[in-house]
Amino acid sequence: xxxxxxxxxxxxxxxxxxxxxxxxxxxxxxxxxxxxxxxxxxxxxxxxxxxxxxxxxxxxxxxxxx
Numbered sequence: 001x002x003x004x005x006x007x008x009x010x011x012x013x014x015x016x017x018x019x020x021x022x023x024x025x026x027x028x029x030x031x032x033x034x035x036x037x038x039x040x041x042x043x044x045x046x047x048x049x050x051x052x053x054x055x056x057x058x059x060x061x062x063x064x065x066x
Contacts, residue, residue, distance in 0.1 A: 035058055
């Protein structure tokens with residue numbers, strides 16, 4: 001087991017969890033970006049990133065305005 005933070009909440013997850021697997025069950029908005037340890041990750045890379053102990057994941061939501 002490893003511990004990660006996701007939008008400032010801590011989770012204990014299996015050590016072989018990819019970013020894609022972790023985000024699968026999260027309710028995400030239509031337009032968003034993901035950072036892991038303050039680096040933006042493209043959606044095509046989600047399945048390639050294995051989460052590590054103490055990783056920090058943030059969801060950044062696009063907000064329209066005018």
